[in-house]
Amino acid sequence: MIFPWKYTLLSLIILCSIMVISISIGPVYISSFEILKIITNKLQIIEIEKSWPQSFESIILNIRMPRVFLAGIVGLALSISGASYQALFKNPLADPYLLGIASGAALSVTIVMTQFENSSLITNFIPVSAFSGAIICVTATYYISTKQHGSTNTLILSGIAIASITQACTSFLMLYSNPDLRPLLSWILGGFASAQWDQILIIGPYILISTIISISISKYFNLIQLNQEHSQQLGLNTQKIKLIIVINSSINTAAAVSFAGIIGFVGLICPHIIRNIFGGDYRNIIPLSGIFGAILLVLSDTISRTILNPVEIPVGILTALFGGPFFLYLLAKTKNQN
Amino acid sequence: MNNLLKISNLSFKYEGEHILKNINFENSTGKLTGVIGPNGAGKSTLFRLITGTLKPTNGEIVIAGQNVSELSIKNRAKLVSLVPQNPEIPSTLSVYETVLFGRHPYTNFLGWENKKDLDATNKSLKLTKIEHLGKRKIQTLSGGEKQKVLISMSVAQNTPITLLDEPTSNLDIDNQILILNTIKNLQKNNHSFLISLHDLNLASLYCDELILLSKGKIITIGTPKSVLTEDNIKKAYDTEIKILEHPVYNTPIITPIISNPSK
Amino acid sequence: MKNNLITTMMFLIVALSITVACNSSNTDSNQLNSNQNQKNDTTKYPIDILDSNGENVRIYEKPEKIIVLDSAAVEILFAIGQGDKIVGTHSFVTHPEEAKQIPKVGDAFSINIEKIIEQEPDLVYIFFNKFAEDLNKNQLKVLYIKTLENDFSNISDQILMWGKITGNQDSAIQLSEKFQDQIENIQSKINYQSESPKIFIDTTDLWTSGPNTLMGEVLELLNLSNIAHDISGYAQLNPEIIIERNPDFIITPNPSTFKNNPAFQEISAVKNNKIFTLQSDALSVPGPRFPEGINELASLIYPDW
Numbered sequence: 001m002i003f004p005w006k007y008t009l010l011s012l013i014i015l016c017s018i019m020v021i022s023i024s025i026g027p028v029y030i031s032s033f034e035i036l037k038i039i040t041n042k043l044q045i046i047e048i049e050k051s052w053p054q055s056f057e058s059i060i061l062n063i064r065m066p067r068v069f070l071a072g073i074v075g076l077a078l079s080i081s082g083a084s085y086q087a088l089f090k091n092p093l094a095d096p097y098l099l100g101i102a103s104g105a106a107l108s109v110t111i112v113m114t115q116f117e118n119s120s121l122i123t124n125f126i127p128v129s130a131f132s133g134a135i136i137c138v139t140a141t142y143y144i145s146t147k148q149h150g151s152t153n154t155l156i157l158s159g160i161a162i163a164s165i166t167q168a169c170t171s172f173l174m175l176y177s178n179p180d181l182r183p184l185l186s187w188i189l190g191g192f193a194s195a196q197w198d199q200i201l202i203i204g205p206y207i208l209i210s211t212i213i214s215i216s217i218s219k220y221f222n223l224i225q226l227n228q229e230h231s232q233q234l235g236l237n238t239q240k241i242k243l244i245i246v247i248n249s250s251i252n253t254a255a256a257v258s259f260a261g262i263i264g265f266v267g268l269i270c271p272h273i274i275r276n277i278f279g280g281d282y283r284n285i286i287p288l289s290g291i292f293g294a295i296l297l298v299l300s301d302t303i304s305r306t307i308l309n310p311v312e313i314p315v316g317i318l319t320a321l322f323g324g325p326f327f328l329y330l331l332a333k334t335k336n337q338n
Numbered sequence: 339m340n341n342l343l344k345i346s347n348l349s350f351k352y353e354g355e356h357i358l359k360n361i362n363f364e365n366s367t368g369k370l371t372g373v374i375g376p377n378g379a380g381k382s383t384l385f386r387l388i389t390g391t392l393k394p395t396n397g398e399i400v401i402a403g404q405n406v407s408e409l410s411i412k413n414r415a416k417l418v419s420l421v422p423q424n425p426e427i428p429s430t431l432s433v434y435e436t437v438l439f440g441r442h443p444y445t446n447f448l449g450w451e452n453k454k455d456l457d458a459t460n461k462s463l464k465l466t467k468i469e470h471l472g473k474r475k476i477q478t479l480s481g482g483e484k485q486k487v488l489i490s491m492s493v494a495q496n497t498p499i500t501l502l503d504e505p506t507s508n509l510d511i512d513n514q515i516l517i518l519n520t521i522k523n524l525q526k527n528n529h530s531f532l533i534s535l536h537d538l539n540l541a542s543l544y545c546d547e548l549i550l551l552s553k554g555k556i557i558t559i560g561t562p563k564s565v566l567t568e569d570n571i572k573k574a575y576d577t578e579i580k581i582l583e584h585p586v587y588n589t590p591i592i593t594p595i596i597s598n599p600s601k
Numbered sequence: 602m603k604n605n606l607i608t609t610m611m612f613l614i615v616a617l618s619i620t621v622a623c624n625s626s627n628t629d630s631n632q633l634n635s636n637q638n639q640k641n642d643t644t645k646y647p648i649d650i651l652d653s654n655g656e657n658v659r660i661y662e663k664p665e666k667i668i669v670l671d672s673a674a675v676e677i678l679f680a681i682g683q684g685d686k687i688v689g690t691h692s693f694v695t696h697p698e699e700a701k702q703i704p705k706v707g708d709a710f711s712i713n714i715e716k717i718i719e720q721e722p723d724l725v726y727i728f729f730n731k732f733a734e735d736l737n738k739n740q741l742k743v744l745y746i747k748t749l750e751n752d753f754s755n756i757s758d759q760i761l762m763w764g765k766i767t768g769n770q771d772s773a774i775q776l777s778e779k780f781q782d783q784i785e786n787i788q789s790k791i792n793y794q795s796e797s798p799k800i801f802i803d804t805t806d807l808w809t810s811g812p813n814t815l816m817g818e819v820l821e822l823l824n825l826s827n828i829a830h831d832i833s834g835y836a837q838l839n840p841e842i843i844i845e846r847n848p849d850f851i852i853t854p855n856p857s858t859f860k861n862n863p864a865f866q867e868i869s870a871v872k873n874n875k876i877f878t879l880q881s882d883a884l885s886v887p888g889p890r891f892p893e894g895i896n897e898l899a900s901l902i903y904p905d906w
Contacts (some may be wrong), residue, residue, distance in 0.1 A: 028841045054867045059841045062864030090426070135652060176692070186806040186837070192839055193807055196862055219449035223439060225428040233389050233422075234495065235415030235443035279475070280430030305839055310829075312807070312837040 004284045018295055019072060022302040023064045024174030027309040030056050067195040071258065071301040071315070072294040074192075075266055076258035076324040077207045079293020081249035082267025083274075083285050087221035088245050089156060092275065095268040096253040099155075099246070100162035104137025105130035105257045106188055107166040110173050113184045126187060126258065132252035137162050142246055146239075149299050190316030192301050199259045206255040210248045214286050217244065223281035263316045265323030266293050272330060342498055342530055343388075347397035350383055351381045355382045358554045361397070361466040365532070365547075367498070370525050372541040373534045374565075375551035376575050380426070381534045384551070385501050390414045396422055402498045415443035419492035421485075423503040429477035433487050436476060437463055438496030462493035465527065473595055482513030489520060493529070506540065518544045542566055542589045566590040644836070645767040653747035656729070663768045664723035670707055671728045671770040673749075675700050676709070676888035677763050681772040695882065696890065707732075714739060724766070749887050753815050756887050757781055764859035776889060783892035787822060787899065790906070797826040798902060801843055801870070808837045815887055824901050825850070844868060850902055851876045877901040 024032050034052050038060050041048045076254040077221070078096060085094040096102060108129040116125075141162045174184065183262045223231045228238050257263075274289040300322070304313040339365055348361040358380045365371055373381050376545050385394040388399055390406045399406045401417045409417070418441070427436055427566055440462065441455035463469045468486050476484065490502045502521070506514040514537075521531055522544060535541040541548060541562065548555040548565040552574035558565050572591065581592040615874040617889060629635050649657040668689040675694050678684050682701060689706035706716040712732050718739055725741050727733065728748045736743045744766075749755055757777040764773020800810050802816055810816035811832040820827045829838050844867065851859055851870040859865045859876055870876055879901075883894030900906040 026841050027839045028845045055844050055847065058844050058864050058867050063840050063844070063864070066864075144837050175711075186808065191837075193840055194858065194862070196864070216448050219445075222428065222431070222435075223425065223442060223449070226439070227422055227424060227426045229386070229389070229391055230420060230422045230425060232391060232411060232417065233415060233420035234439055235412040237411045264438060275430070280428040305841075308836075310842040311832050312839050314837070 005279070006289060007278070008287050008291065011288060011295070015072070015291050015295050015298070018298055019068050021070045022298050023060065024062055025302055025306055026057075026059065027306060028059055030060065032336070035060055043260070062197070064197075066197045066200060067192045067301065067305075068298055070200055071193040071297045072259045073190050073200065073207050074256045074263065075202060075270075075293035075295070075297030076211060076290045077252045077293075078263065078267040079270035080211055080286060080290040081252040081272040082288045082293075083271035083282070084221065084245050084249040084252075085267075086215055087224060087269055087282055087285075088242060090225060091156075092272060093268070094156075095265075096249070096256075097163070097262075097264070098158040099141050099250070100166055100222070101134045101250055101253045102165040102257055102262050103163040103170065104133040104135075105254060106133070106262060107170045107173075108133025108136075109187055110170045110184055113187075114173050118166075128258075130258040134164075134250055134257065138246060138250040142243070186314070187261045188316075189265040189314035190257075191304070191312065191314045192260060193305070193312050195259070203255040203258060206251055210252040210255075211290060213244075213248050213253070214290075217241070218283045218286040221245075221286065222280075225280075229301075239259060261314075261316060263297070263319055265319045265327070266297055269323050269327055269330075270296060272327070276330065285308045341365075341400075342369075342402060343532070344400040345388075345397070346400075348387065348394050348399065349396040350380075350387060350392060351395045352481070356554050358387070361556055363386045363549060363556065363559060364592065365499075367530050368525065368528045369546045370521065370533065370544060372545035372562075373532060373551060374536075374538060374541050374547045374548055375557075376454045378553075379551040379553060379574070380554045382503070384556075385420075385503055385532075385534065388501060389418050389420055399486060412443055415495065415497075417497055417499070419495040421488045421492050421500065421502045421505055423507060424484040425484075425488055427476050427484070427487075429475065431476055432472065433468065433474050433476065433479070434459065434463070434472040436487055437490045437494050440491040440496075443495060459494050460464070462490045465493055466490040466525060480513075481509055482516050485509065485517050489517070489524075493524065499530045499532060502531055504534055507536060514540065519523060533550060538571075538592045542591065543584065543587065562589050566592060602626065609862065631752075634836075640756075644765050644770065646768075648765060650744060650762065654745065654746050655865060658691065658742070658744050660724065660766060662723075663741075664766065666720060666722045666724075668720060668722045668725040670712065670732075671726060672696070672886045673759070673888035674726055674763065675703075676886060677760050677776070677892060678767070680776050680889040681760070681764055681767070681769050682881075683763070683767045683769055686767060688722055689717060694887065712736075717741070717827055749815070751813050751815060751818060753818055753887055753891060754781075754784070756891055760889070780889060780892060784822075784895075787892065787895055790899075790903075791822070791824045793824050795824065797824045798849040800825045800850040800852065800902070801826050801828050801838075801846075801848040803851060803858065804835075805854060806837065806858070807840060807843065808835060810835055816884065819895055819898065822895065823902065825902065840864060849873075849875060852879060852898065852901070854878055 024035055034056060037048050038057050040046060041050065042061055081096045085096060085099070086092050088094070109126055112125050112129045141155065141159045144158040160167060190213070220236065223234060223236050224235070224238060224241060231238055271285055271289040271294040274285050274292055278284040278288060300318050301315050304315045304318045307313065343365040345361055345363045348358060349356065350358040361384065373384065375381055383392065387394055388406065390409065393407055398519055404417060406414060406417070438455065438459050439450060441451050442449060442456060444455060445451050463472060466486050466489055468483070468490055471479070471487070474521060479487065489505070495546070505517050509517065518540060521533070525531065533545065545562060547560065548562050549559050550565050550570055558570055559576050566581065568579060571577060578595040578597060579592050580595055582593055584591050644663070645665060647659050647661045649659050652658050665686060666688045667678070667686050669678065669687050670691045672694050675687060675690050676696055678687055679697050679700065682743070687700070687703050690700060692705040692708045694700050698792070704716065704720070706713050714735055717736070718741070722744060724744060725736050726744050726746070728746060732743045733743050740748050757780045760777040760780065761770070761773050764770040786883050800820060800888055802820070804810070809829045809832070811834055812827055812830055813822070813833060814835065817827055828843065832838065844864065847868055850872050853859065853876060856878060857874045859871050860867070865871050879894070879897060881894060881897060883890040883897065
């Protein structure tokens with residue numbers, strides 16, 4: 001087997017250092033030495049006399065750390081599912097939003113927010129509803145397309161159709177329901193301002209399992225690049241493997257969007273950059289673009305919470321703002337090379 | 339006679355219409371068998387039935403004693419390999435990685451290869467004489483080299499029989515000869531091939547045996563000399579031709595006759 | 602797809618901060634005050650009202666059918682006894698109860714021109730310039746007055762303006778005086794020398810109002826110190842800042858945001874259980890009920906209000 005141990009380790013080291021830097025940056029200044037003391041104390045490695053205000057401990061342990069970790073795993077999940085969809089559709093422009101996943105999640109969150117009065121219930125219900133909305137839409141997309149022999153084009157087309165329908169429903173509900181729409185808007189714009197350890201515990205296992213699955217089956221991502229008859233003749237059950245990829249990536253995406261909202265471009269850009277650097281072997285692309293996605297989102301979130309101090313910018317706006325031009329630059333560059 | 343491929347009473351219907359009707363045919367190891375016939379004769383359908391992509395309406399296909407339609411996808415892949423007419427290979431993969439795909443039927447459920455697979459890959463690169471290309475990316479290869487990579491992949495797959503679907507169709511004459519020589523060379527190592535060809539003269543020159551299909555039926559099976567007659571071609575293609583003899587190999591050569599002789 | 606979404610969202614945010622925060626009109630420059638002290642029940646038409654484009658809108662006679670695409674204006678008209686003149690509103694109008702029966706001819710984002718024409722209104726009042734042209738094209742009399750972003754004392758000017766337009770100045774003057782009395786009454790109860798309690802107003806997900814907003818002014822009136830003193834308009838405050846500035850009170854529609862988040866447990870509002878939710882929407886509509894909203898907020902903060 002071929003697994004890019006060297007690059008994976010290197011990029012993991014980069015990721016870790018960026019996370020450490022990110023934890024030490026914030027609108028409230030806390031010195032690195034104090035951060036070190038707080039964390040050491042928390043881990044109970046050695047007894048340290050408590051010389052810092054309680055609020056510092058809250059900020060480091062319950063705001064910045066869950067935030068950085070949540071941004072990391074969401075970046076990982078979005079990027080890996082982006083790469084998976086690109087493999088599945090044999091199209092480098094595919095991303096987790098193509099199958100109507102994000103719009104499905106958005107619709108069901110909208111339904112919950114506009115149709116239920118109890119606001120605390122809503123807060124707790126958002127992830128579950130995002131998750132179920134995403135899964136329902138992907139199932140619908142996949143079911144419709146398999147009725148047409150499951151070709152890639154029908155999959156994309158039915159994804160677009162499902163996305164349009166759900167988006168229309170979302171817009172309708174937003175325009176014609178009375179309740180305050182700000183929580184919904186805030187969710188759709190995406191962000192990690194209210195990140196908590198609990199959220200990581202809820203979505204972490206899904207992302208972990210589906211990441212492990214994606215890496216283990218990354219060989220198959222290469223095989224499905226061949227034409228279907230050919231890969232079948234190499235002994236690949238293409239229908240089955242495509243179904244596994246769709247389900248696995250949708251779980252990954254749904255988990256990512258359930259708390260963080262809709263964050264665009266990460267799933268598109270990260271695999272693209274990795275492909276440019278390391279070539280088309282998905283055994284490289286899957287793990288490396290996952291780590292790169294984590295790096296990108298941790299960085300973006302750090303910028304979004306510090307640049308307009310004390311105000312937050314939704315991180316989705318930031319990724320789109322920087323991701324868009326960067327992507328255009330990449331497109332122009334690849335064209336020149338050809 | 340050692341029966342490698344045995345097709346009996348094979349029929350295939352699609353939307354009520356017979357695409358193939360009552361095909362019977364046997365083949366033994368080490369042969370290069372050509373499937374010829376006009377477009378729509380059922381060549382592709384026959385190939386898809388043999389690979390197991392399509393299920394026969396009637397009859398059965400037995401390869402090395404095993405009924406193809408009763409096998410799992412993975413076990414079929416150990417019996418039949420395919421060089422498709424329109425392959426799609428990720429352009430950024432290397433030749434070695436691509437040929438390694440051929441080992442997939444023998445890998446574990448995650449598809450990861452072991453030492454044995456790497457050895458088999460090296461061996462098939464050597465057999466197809468492309469060891470020197472191993473590290474090159476697919477996008478840097480010529481059409482002929484790409485076709486060789488695909489053949490090498492099928493060699494790595496180590497199946498009793500390989501199907502080649504129009505392997506020369508997009509190539510110039512030099513590369514056509516190169517590919518067919520490669521195949522002929524492999525045949526000497528006891529590989530068996532079923533090849534579909536448009537070019538009857540190439541089929542005549544290279545194949546040991548020809549199957550002439552028309553409108554879903556076998557018109558005749560036999561040596562190139564017995565199959566490529568003026569009558570048979572008239573029956574299958576509805577075209578007037580004359581047969582000449584190859585000056586070196588004595589195989590039949592087909593020359594068309596212009597039906598409106600203004601010359 | 603995503604880009605569309607973002608564009609829509611940005612638009613919705615802008616539109617919402619307008620509707621939710623303050624549906625009112627800026628009558629700073631209205632030449633109304635000259636009439637203020639004349640006890641005069643009938644307006645001498647024609648009258649000129651200066652709109653937010655700086656142009657005079659001449660109203661020739663007393664309007665009998667008015668379309669009001671603004672929650673605050675609807676409340677004012679009902680409060681001065683002219684609610685029966687309203688023949689159309691937008692779908693976010695919730696108060697008073699009778700207003701719910703009035704046909705809805707639009708919302709914050711769109712209007713239904715056909716429905717508006719069908720009502721044959723004498724006057725269409727809008728807070729959003731986008732529709733003015735369409736309405737003008739259809740020979741409708743349009744009064745466009747921009748959303749009130751701050752300075753809630755302008756509410757009383759708006760009350761007087763409606764009194765003048767509908768020829769009902771006595772009730773308008775009474776209502777405006779009542780409004781000013783209520784505000785003065787609130788001011789008189791506050792000891793501005795005492796230390797201001799720190800407060801965080803969470804609209805949702807830590808989005809909050811800065812000092813130059815209606816809410817910011819209300820906090821100032823109540824001698825409360827807004828912890829979001831250094832933002833402009835509406836923005837999402839960084840949670841670290843909330844912990845650092847340690848508010849004594851939190852007003853939020855979702856108390857669980859703070860109660861259930863371990864990060865906020867050291868905030869004194871959380872420790873002392875001073876997290877409240879406003880029950881009425883009075884503070885989000887700068888109309889005659891606005892003082893009630895201020896009182897509601899005050900009673901949550903000051904125990905013997």
